[in-house]
Amino acid sequence: MNRNNERAVNGPRLWASLMEMAEIGATPAGGSNRQALTEEDRAGRVLFSRWARDAGCEVHADAIGNLFATRPGADPEALPILIGSHLDTQPTGGRFDGVYGVLAGLEIVRTLNDLSLTTRSPIIVASWTNEEGARFAPAMMGSGVWAGEFPLEETYQTTDRSGQTVRDALMAIDALGTAPAAPFPLKGALEIHIEQGPILEAAGNTIGIVTGVQGIRWYDLILTGAPCHAGPTPMEHRRDPVQRLPSLLPDLYALAVDNAPWGRVTVGQLVSEPGSRNTVPERIRMSLDVRHPDQAVLDSMDKRLQEIVSGSDGDGIDVVLEEVWHSPAIRFDGRVLDAIRMAVEATGLPVMEMVSGAGHDSVYVSRVAPAAMIFIPCRDGLSHNESEYAAPEDISAGGDVLLNAVLALDAG
Amino acid sequence: MNRNNERAVNGPRLWASLMEMAEIGATPAGGSNRQALTEEDRAGRVLFSRWARDAGCEVHADAIGNLFATRPGADPEALPILIGSHLDTQPTGGRFDGVYGVLAGLEIVRTLNDLSLTTRSPIIVASWTNEEGARFAPAMMGSGVWAGEFPLEETYQTTDRSGQTVRDALMAIDALGTAPAAPFPLKGALEIHIEQGPILEAAGNTIGIVTGVQGIRWYDLILTGAPCHAGPTPMEHRRDPVQRLPSLLPDLYALAVDNAPWGRVTVGQLVSEPGSRNTVPERIRMSLDVRHPDQAVLDSMDKRLQEIVSGSDGDGIDVVLEEVWHSPAIRFDGRVLDAIRMAVEATGLPVMEMVSGAGHDSVYVSRVAPAAMIFIPCRDGLSHNESEYAAPEDISAGGDVLLNAVLALDAG
Numbered sequence A, B: 001m002n003r004n005n006e007r008a009v010n011g012p013r014l015w016a017s018l019m020e021m022a023e024i025g026a027t028p029a030g031g032s033n034r035q036a037l038t039e040e041d042r043a044g045r046v047l048f049s050r051w052a053r054d055a056g057c058e059v060h061a062d063a064i065g066n067l068f069a070t071r072p073g074a075d076p077e078a079l080p081i082l083i084g085s086h087l088d089t090q091p092t093g094g095r096f097d098g099v100y101g102v103l104a105g106l107e108i109v110r111t112l113n114d115l116s117l118t119t120r121s122p123i124i125v126a127s128w129t130n131e132e133g134a135r136f137a138p139a140m141m142g143s144g145v146w147a148g149e150f151p152l153e154e155t156y157q158t159t160d161r162s163g164q165t166v167r168d169a170l171m172a173i174d175a176l177g178t179a180p181a182a183p184f185p186l187k188g189a190l191e192i193h194i195e196q197g198p199i200l201e202a203a204g205n206t207i208g209i210v211t212g213v214q215g216i217r218w219y220d221l222i223l224t225g226a227p228c229h230a231g232p233t234p235m236e237h238r239r240d241p242v243q244r245l246p247s248l249l250p251d252l253y254a255l256a257v258d259n260a261p262w263g264r265v266t267v268g269q270l271v272s273e274p275g276s277r278n279t280v281p282e283r284i285r286m287s288l289d290v291r292h293p294d295q296a297v298l299d300s301m302d303k304r305l306q307e308i309v310s311g312s313d314g315d316g317i318d319v320v321l322e323e324v325w326h327s328p329a330i331r332f333d334g335r336v337l338d339a340i341r342m343a344v345e346a347t348g349l350p351v352m353e354m355v356s357g358a359g360h361d362s363v364y365v366s367r368v369a370p371a372a373m374i375f376i377p378c379r380d381g382l383s384h385n386e387s388e389y390a391a392p393e394d395i396s397a398g399g400d401v402l403l404n405a406v407l408a409l410d411a412g
Helices: A011-022 A039-054 A099-114 A141-146 A152-156 A166-172 A199-203 A241-257 A295-310 A334-347 A361-365 A392-411 B011-022 B039-054 B099-114 B141-146 B152-157 B166-172 B199-203 B241-257 B295-310 B334-347 B361-368 B392-411
Strands: A058-061 A067-071 A081-085 A123-127 A188-194 A207-213 A215-224 A264-266 A270-273 A283-292 A318-327 A351-356 A371-376 B058-061 B067-071 B081-085 B123-127 B188-194 B207-213 B215-224 B264-266 B270-273 B283-292 B318-327 B351-356 B371-376
Touching: A011 A039, A011 A099, A011 A392, A039 A058, A039 A067, A039 A099, A039 A123, A067 A099, A081 A099, A081 A361, A081 A392, A099 A123, A099 A188, A099 A392, A141 A152, A141 A361, A152 A166, A188 A334, A188 A361, A188 A392, A199 A207, A199 A351, A207 A334, A207 A392, A215 A241, A215 A295, A241 A264, A241 A283, A241 A295, A241 B241, A283 A295, A295 A318, A334 A371, A334 A392, A351 A371, A361 A371, A371 A392, B011 B039, B011 B099, B011 B392, B039 B058, B039 B067, B039 B099, B039 B123, B067 B099, B081 B099, B081 B361, B081 B392, B099 B123, B099 B188, B099 B392, B141 B152, B141 B361, B152 B166, B188 B334, B188 B361, B188 B392, B199 B207, B199 B351, B207 B334, B207 B392, B215 B241, B215 B295, B241 B264, B241 B283, B241 B295, B283 B295, B295 B318, B334 B371, B334 B392, B351 B371, B361 B371, B371 B392
Parallel strands: A081 A123, A081 A188, A188 A371, A207 A351, B081 B123, B081 B188, B188 B371, B207 B351
Antiparallel strands: A058 A067, A067 A123, A207 A371, A215 A283, A215 A318, A264 A283, A270 A283, A270 B270, B058 B067, B067 B123, B207 B371, B215 B283, B215 B318, B264 B283, B270 B283
C-alpha cells in the first residue's frame, strides 16, 4: 500500500485486529454489541490493553474510564500526539464505528515499532468511554468529561434503565482509573473514522479530510389542536394538527434545501396523541434535528425556524417550539489539518475535504487541544447497523494516511 | 314540556335516574367508568332491573348478557316495539352516552304507567352488552351477537388484557342469561342518543332524526423508505417517508372535502419508526378512517384512495394500503323514521335530519328489524369524555319525541 515511498501500515494486521475485536459481543448478523461498561466492554478493554502493552505501551485509565496507551517519544519537551476514538458500540452496532479509530492508532504504534522509528512526541492511543451513549446518556461521555464539558460527579450518578450508576458500572468492570479525568497538553489529536454517510463512496474518494463538525440544534415541535370523534365531527369543525403538516413540513425541509449542500433537517420522531384510530388527534409531537457546519448559517436557520413556527395558519392549531440541545459547529485545527493534507498528498489517494454530520469524541477534544479527523468510506453509508462495512483496502489506506499525518505533525 | 298537547315524559324523573345511574363508577371529573362486565356494570344492571321491575316489567337476560325489560301490550298479535341502547361506558366516559337511550326507554314505561296507557305492542327496553368495546373487542358486541353478526362461541372466548374471557366475565357478574342471543320479530326499534358531534348544537336544533349511519372503512397506510443518520446523509440521498406526507395528506383529506358535507377522513394514528431523534425514519405507520353515509360514495372514495396510494412520487418511498375493517353504510327504516317525524312535528321542536357518524347498537339491530335513531345535542360535541354533557331540557324534549314516536309506531 506504499504508493509514493511514504510510510505504510500493515493493513492485514490492522484488519485482523478489527476482526478479532469484533468477536467480543459478536451478533448473529455480523455486527457487534459491545455497549459501554458491560462485560463485553471489559473484554474489549482487556484485549486492547494487552495488545498495547505487547507493543511496548504504558496503559492507564482515568477517573471516567478513558484508556490511554502511551508510546514514549524521544524529546522530553515535546507534547504528545493523541490518536483516539472508542471501543463501545450500539446494541446492534457494526465492527468499524469507533473501533477503527482506536485500532488504527494501535497499528501506528506497531508500525513505528516495525520501522524502529522513535517519534519526538510521545504517541498516545486513546479509547474514550461510552461514545455511543446507548446505555448511559449522554453520548461522547468520556471525552466530554475529560474536556470539562460534563461534571464528573454528576456523570457518575447517571443511571441506565436498570438503575445502575456509571460509577458502579465502571467499578463492576474494573474500568475506574486513578488518573484525573482532565485535559493534558497535546501537540495534536487525530481521529480516523468511517464516514457513516454516503458522500465519499458516491464521489469515489478514499479519504475525507474532515475540516469540522456540523453544528446541531435539537428541538421538539408540538402541534396542539382539539380531539374529537372521527365520525360525527364535520371536516370544517376540526382543529386537526395532522392537517397542519402539509403546510409546515415543506417550510422545515426548505431550511436544509435553502442551505445546501451542508444544511440538514430531520424529523426523526413523529407521533400523534392520543393515537386512537377513530379520534382526530389532539396533538402531534415531533423532533427536529437541524444541522449546518457554519455556525452563522445554523443560527440563521434557527432564526428562520422561529419565524416559521410563530406564523399562524388561522386553523386553530397551537404550535410550540422547544429547544432541547445545541452543539455548536466545530472548525478543526488548521495545523493538524495541514498535516493530514500533506499525508494524503504523499499517498496520491483520491481525497475530498468535508465536514462531519455526526458528533465524535473529537468534538470535545477539539475544545481543549488542536484536533482534526480523517474519514474513509463505508458501504452504502450504513452505520449503527450490523451490516456496517468498510473495505480492507480503505481500512489500510486510511491507516497509511493516519501514520503519515502523525509523522508530519511530529516533524512540524 | 308538553308543547302541543302531545304526551310528555317526566323530565325531572328521567334526569334524576340518569344522575343516579352515573353514581355507579362515578369519576372525580364528573364522568362515569362503568366498563362492560365489571362490578360497576353489574351494579348498573341490578339498578336498571330493579327500576324496570318496579315499573311492572318482566326482566330477563340472554346468552350474551343483553337485558330485556318487557311491558306487556294489549294485542297478543302485535309485535313488540324495542327501545334500547347500552349502560356500559368508556373508561373515562360520560353520564349520557348509551345510558340516556336505556333510561329514556324506562321513562317511556313509567310515563305510560302514569297515564294508565296500554299500548297494543309490548314495549321492550333493551340494554345491549358491551357497546363501547373498551374492555372486550369488538364494540357493539351484544347487539352484534343478537343480530347474528358475531358467532356466540367465538365471542365467549374473547379475552380482556388480563386474559379473562367474555364468558367468565359474564358469569362473574351473574349476567349470563338463558334466553338465546338471537333476534326475535319486532314492529320497530328506536334508539335515542346524544349526537356525540357538534352539528345539532351549531344549528340550534334540539332533535336530529337519524336517517342512517355512515359507512366506515378503516385502513392502515405504511410508508417505507430507508433509515439513515440525520447528520452525514445529504438531503438528496434520503428516502424519507416523512417528506412524502406533504404531498400525500392533502390527497387523503380531499377525499372528504370533495364529498362534503358528509365525507370524513381522519388520520388518528401517525407514528415514525424507529423514532430516533437523529435517524431519518425508515417507516411511517398511519391509520386512516374514511366515512360516508352513502355506500356508493364510500366505495368511490375507496377507489380513489387506491389510485392515490398506487401513484409514485419517484421518491423511493414504498406505500402500502391495508384494509382493516369495513362497516357498510346503513339506511334506517322508513316507517320508523316516519313515526319519529310525526312525533317531532307534533312537538314543534327545532329539528333536522342527519346521519350518524358513529356506530351504534342500532347498526346491528337494523340488519334484522326495522330501526331508526333520534339524536339530541351534547355540549361542544364532546363525548367519550368525562365532560360530556346534555342539557336537562334537551334530555326531556328527546324523551317526549321518543314517547310520541313509540305511540305513533304503536298506532301505525
